[in-house]
Amino acid sequence: MPGRSVVIVSAARTAIGKYGGSFRTVHPAERGAVAARRVIDTAGLAGEDVEDVWIGHGRQAGSGPNTARQVGKRAGLPHTTPAQTINKACASGLQAIVSAAQEIALGEIECALAGGVESMSRMPYLIDAEDARWGHRMGHFTLVDAMYRDGFTCSVCGMIMGETAELLARQYGITRDASDRFALESQRKAEAAIAAGRFGDEIAPVTIADAKGRETVVGRDEHPRCGATLESLQKLPPVFGAVDGQPGIITAGSSSGITDGGAAVVVMSEERARARGLAPLARITGWASAGVDPRVMGIGPVPAMKKLFERTGTTVDDYDLVELNEAFAAQVLAVLKDVPIAPDRLNVNGGAIALGHPIGATGTRLVVTLLHEMKRRGARRGLATLCVSGGLGMAVAFENLRI
Numbered sequence: 001m002p003g004r005s006v007v008i009v010s011a012a013r014t015a016i017g018k019y020g021g022s023f024r025t026v027h028p029a030e031r032g033a034v035a036a037r038r039v040i041d042t043a044g045l046a047g048e049d050v051e052d053v054w055i056g057h058g059r060q061a062g063s064g065p066n067t068a069r070q071v072g073k074r075a076g077l078p079h080t081t082p083a084q085t086i087n088k089a090c091a092s093g094l095q096a097i098v099s100a101a102q103e104i105a106l107g108e109i110e111c112a113l114a115g116g117v118e119s120m121s122r123m124p125y126l127i128d129a130e131d132a133r134w135g136h137r138m139g140h141f142t143l144v145d146a147m148y149r150d151g152f153t154c155s156v157c158g159m160i161m162g163e164t165a166e167l168l169a170r171q172y173g174i175t176r177d178a179s180d181r182f183a184l185e186s187q188r189k190a191e192a193a194i195a196a197g198r199f200g201d202e203i204a205p206v207t208i209a210d211a212k213g214r215e216t217v218v219g220r221d222e223h224p225r226c227g228a229t230l231e232s233l234q235k236l237p238p239v240f241g242a243v244d245g246q247p248g249i250i251t252a253g254s255s256s257g258i259t260d261g262g263a264a265v266v267v268m269s270e271e272r273a274r275a276r277g278l279a280p281l282a283r284i285t286g287w288a289s290a291g292v293d294p295r296v297m298g299i300g301p302v303p304a305m306k307k308l309f310e311r312t313g314t315t316v317d318d319y320d321l322v323e324l325n326e327a328f329a330a331q332v333l334a335v336l337k338d339v340p341i342a343p344d345r346l347n348v349n350g351g352a353i354a355l356g357h358p359i360g361a362t363g364t365r366l367v368v369t370l371l372h373e374m375k376r377r378g379a380r381r382g383l384a385t386l387c388v389s390g391g392l393g394m395a396v397a398f399e400n401l402r403i
Contacts, residue, residue, distance in 0.1 A: 003105030004193065005270035007099075007280035010042040011368040012204045013263035016356040017121070020224040022208060023260035024121035026361075028057065029067050032117035032260030033074035038204035040075065040113070043266045043278060047076050050266075051109040053083035054100045056092025056116035058359035059083070061146045062124040067117060073265075075113070087360070089151075089389040090325065091289070092116050093263060094363025094396055098287045100267040110272040115264030116365070117317040118358035122260075123147045147258075151243050151359065156390045157294040162240045165328035168298050169249050172334040176249040180233040182329040183254040183353050185343075187228040190350025194224065198349055202372045208333060209366035223257040254329040259356030263364035265371075281371045282382070286312040289394045298331030300393025301385040302338045308383075308395040316341060319397070320379035323366040325386035326351035335387075348373060362386065367396070374400045 014031045017023030023031065032055055040050065055068035064070060068083035088095040093116020100112035125143040132141065154162055168174070193199060205219035238248030239255070273280050288311060290303035301324060309315055316322070322341050326332050332351075349369060352362065366384040374382045380403060385395035 006101040006104045006284045007268055007270045007273050008265045008282050008284065008371060009268050009273050009278045009280050010030060010039040011202065011265040011281060012038040012083060013361070013365050013368045014044065014206050015203050015218050016221045016223055016358060017218065018356065019258040020121050021222045021260070022216065022218045023119065023206070026119070026206065026208060028063055028117040028119040028262065029070035029074055029124070031260070032067070032071035032115055032264065034204050034206050035262045035264035036071055036075035036113055038262045039266045039361070045266065047078055047081070049080055049111055050077055050113050052100065052103060052112040053077065053081060054086060054096040054112060054114045055083070056086045056088065056096040056360045056363060057133050058087055058089050058092045059120060059123055059146070060087060061126070061150055062122065063119070071117065072113065087137060090327070090359055090386055091363050091388045091392065091394040092360040093365065094367065094384065094386065094394050094401045097265060097267060097364060097367060098396060100341040101284050104267060104269050110305070111266065111268045113264060114126045114364065115262065115269050116363055117262040118360040119260045120147065120258050120358060135234060135261055151389070152295065154294050154389055159295060160240065161389060162255060164295055164297050165250055165331045166240055166248055168296050168334040169330040170246055171296065172337050173387035174249065174330045174333045178333055178373060179249050179254045179329040180230060180332055181366070183233055183257050184230050186230060186326055186347065186350045187225055189348060190224045190354035191226045193349035194221065196389055198376070200366050221355055223259050224350070250328055250330055254353065256327050257356030261356065261358035261361040261365060263361050263368050265364060265367060269290045280401050281375060282400050285399045287396040289392060292391045292393065294391030297328055297389060297391045298387045299334055299361040300387040300391065301335050301395060303403040304392065304393035304395040305339055305383070305385055308397055312397055314397070319381045319383040320345060321348060321373055321377070321382045322346050323370045323384045324351070325357065325362055325366060326353045327357065327387055331387060331394065363394070371398065374398070375402060378403050
């Protein structure tokens with residue numbers, strides 16, 4: 001990586017709330033602020049130490065302008081701290097980390113807050129401007145679901161995200177059975193991680209008050225289907241029907257969950273971290289983004305990883321742990337055909353099929369989970385990567401400085 005060495009000194013996330021679950025009334029910026037306060041406090045920093053804020057937010061409709069500024073203010077940062085929001089769809093939270101790292105590597109600042117948020121439960125319904133704002137003389141209004149307009153439907157190729165994964169399944173010969181078995185493994189890994197308390201260090205609990213002032217603390221992921229079986233997954237019908245004349249294989253059980261969440265990290269120059277006596281979780285050693293045909297957007301991690309490997313002089317076998325976002329089981333299996341990753345290194349605590357995929361938060365969530373597991377295992381190198389709506393892929397590499 002060119003420029004100064006950049007490290008992450010603290011990393012946290014909220015629990016991931018299921019669709020319509022505990023977080024349905026909580027503004028996404030508040031969940032981001034909870035994670036932000038945790039990482040700032042963990043690093044022993046004051047608000048004045050944070051010189052910039054980068055927050056990813058993929059589904060912004062109705063949340064107010066510049067979510068990053070909202071997160072910063074809710075987290076107690078001073079008025080003088082600038083902030084900017086990134087929308088790179090599924091990679092928003094990962095790009096936020098990279099953008100902060102680039103700013104630090106260039107020597108412009110020493111410390112930044114980076115992260116991602118999403119509230120899929122709060123996505124609004126829309127009325128197009130031509131139907132309402134400029135006058136509606138007669139007839140019915142049509143409500144448009146922002147979840148589809150701004151997310152499920154690719155704005156470049158016009159396909160539903162799951163349909164693009166079905167195309168990958170055809171191209172790579174992914175079967176329904178293989179897809180269901182991968183989904184089951186994701187659930188089992190997440191269930192084991194929860195039972196063992198492995199997410200305890202990374203989750204910052206969120207306190208929610210109801211209309212009567214009664215408080216509930218949410219500190220456990222809501223989406224995992226504990227006790228899932230292969231038989232139960234096999235009973236689920238395909239969501240997208242036939243694609244290219246072939247029966248669909250993707251079900252609700254082999255797709256990432258529609259969820260709510262927030263995550264944050266403190267990014268700092270290694271020089272400043274050492275000067276403050278901080279022990280960084282990891283050094284950021286490289287990053288890469290790549291583009292692919294939007295109709296097979298799920299293969300995006302392949303060229304992104306290959307570009308990253310070329311830049312860093314590494315291979316996939318050099319990474320002890322890999323977090324590859326599970327948009328769809330078939331999509332992950334297609335990626336693994338091109339870049340094989342040993343099962344005992346891949347998504348070791350489960351992935352988005354079990355935990356959920358809160359779009360703007362996911363990139364940061366991958367990094368949070370990865371770095372905590374690297375610390376726990378004493379793993380030297382880690383990699384976070386994901387596919388991105390519109391036909392993109394992104395990958396970021398890390399090195400553990402505590403071994």
